[in-house]
Amino acid sequence: MDEKMIVACPSCHKKNRIASDKKDSAAICGHCKAALFSGEVVAVNSDQFRAHQSADLPLVVDFWASWCGPCQQYGPHFEQAAKQMPFAARFLKISTETEPHLAQQYAVRSIPTTLLIKNGQEVARQAGVMSAAQLKQWII
Numbered sequence: 001m002d003e004k005m006i007v008a009c010p011s012c013h014k015k016n017r018i019a020s021d022k023k024d025s026a027a028i029c030g031h032c033k034a035a036l037f038s039g040e041v042v043a044v045n046s047d048q049f050r051a052h053q054s055a056d057l058p059l060v061v062d063f064w065a066s067w068c069g070p071c072q073q074y075g076p077h078f079e080q081a082a083k084q085m086p087f088a089a090r091f092l093k094i095s096t097e098t099e100p101h102l103a104q105q106y107a108v109r110s111i112p113t114t115l116l117i118k119n120g121q122e123v124a125r126q127a128g129v130m131s132a133a134q135l136k137q138w139i140i
């Protein structure tokens with residue numbers, strides 16, 4: 001089998017075409033050489049978001065704001081889940097302060113709100129803080 005998938009780089013946000021069986025921690029970006037599956041949460045603006053949205057990894061998106069207490073609480077749980085499942089999904093963070101139109105587009109009414117996006121489409125959303133374990137269960 002020679003199945004390919006498109007992965008947007010977490011560092012330069014350019015798209016990489018890789019064989020599905022090369023989805024491992026050694027995979028690096030052909031443009032900037034960053035690790036493609038770093039397990040880090042990636043803060044994105046709308047252009048960068050669209051690059052990831054049109055790639056093949058499911059997205060877990062945290063809509064947050066710097067002034068929001070529960071968002072600060074949620075951050076470490078979100079990061080922990082990202083570290084634990086680097087190949088299952090891309091974990092993105094979107095600031096509702098700098099990207100208000102994205103929050104509006106997705107009708108985010110309270111923060112933190114977490115969206116699960118597959119094949120470019122929202123398939124689930126959850127408002128409020130989740131533990132890393134709850135988040136993982138929710139994603140799977």
Ligand SMILES: [Zn+2]
Pocket residue numbers: 009010011012013014029030031032033034
């Ligand atoms: Zn790159």
